[in-house]
Amino acid sequence: GESVGLHLPTLSVQEGDNSIINCAYSNSASDYFIWYKQESGKGPQFIIDIRSNMDKRQGQRVTVLLNKTVKHLSLQIAATQPGDSAVYFCAENIGGTSYGKLTFGQGTILTVHP
Amino acid sequence: NAGVTQTPKFQVLKTGQSMTLQCAQDMNHEYMSWYRQDPGMGLRLIHYSVGAGITDQGEVPNGYNVSRSTTEDFPLRLLSAAPSQTSVYFCASSYGQGGTYEQYFGPGTRLTVT
Numbered sequence: 001g002e003s004v005g006l007h008l009p010t011l012s013v014q015e016g017d018n019s020i021i022n023c024a025y026s027n028s029a030s031d032y033f034i035w036y037k038q039e040s041g042k043g044p045q046f047i048i049d050i051r052s053n054m055d056k057r058q059g060q061r062v063t064v065l066l067n068k069t070v071k072h073l074s075l076q077i078a079a080t081q082p083g084d085s086a087v088y089f090c091a092e093n094i095g096g097t098s099y100g101k102l103t104f105g106q107g108t109i110l111t112v113h114p
Numbered sequence: 115n116a117g118v119t120q121t122p123k124f125q126v127l128k129t130g131q132s133m134t135l136q137c138a139q140d141m142n143h144e145y146m147s148w149y150r151q152d153p154g155m156g157l158r159l160i161h162y163s164v165g166a167g168i169t170d171q172g173e174v175p176n177g178y179n180v181s182r183s184t185t186e187d188f189p190l191r192l193l194s195a196a197p198s199q200t201s202v203y204f205c206a207s208s209y210g211q212g213g214t215y216e217q218y219f220g221p222g223t224r225l226t227v228t
Binding site: 008032034041042043044045046049089091093101102103104105106107 | 118147149154155156157158159162172173204206215216217218219220221222
């Protein structure tokens with residue numbers, strides 16, 4: 001999972017395994033959370049989002065879980081594929097007039113081995 | 115739609131030089147923002163705009179200026195480049211409507227200041 005520091009956390013999995021990437025967010029007032037995927041040399045790409053009035057949301061092969069009690073977010077990727085290898089960022093938004101003013105986590109490097 | 119476009123892709127500046135990073139989007143998005151990404155780090159918000167004529171500072175605004183004269187364009191100006199501004203710069207835009215804050219990112223500009 002993500003942590004403070006200069007070295008990105010890493011996660012290595014075998015193709016076909018399920019992956020879980022964790023994120024601890026900082027602001028209890030945050031009402032919106034997003035997971036982004038960033039491949040080398042590219043801009044971040046939206047994966048899935050969740051609002052603070054939900055604790056789970058599912059997409060295609062991905063699930064985001066939100067635990068507001070401990071300010072924790074996780075991204076689960078089912079049947080991980082080599083194309084899923086990238087850096088994954090969580091981002092939080094406080095909301096209100098600050099909509100879109102996202103604070104990003106440090107990122108987690110996911111490597112999928114064939 | 116071209117989405118979010120950024121120019122140039124790469125730029126080398128000498129300390130003290132000024133330049134403008136260009137960003138344009140053709141999705142009629144109200145919200146646009148600029149981020150910088152340093153090695154091994156998440157994205158940090160520099161400036162953002164919630165509509166034409168309206169801009170505000172993000173987390174790391176010093177040394178940068180922005181303006182938003184049209185919905186489509188959101189240029190970022192470096193006033194007097196410093197080596198600390200060596201980074202990859204991403205522009206993003208979003209609808210900001212209906213509770214959707216998904217941001218679409220451009221491909222980035224890699225800036226080196228010597």
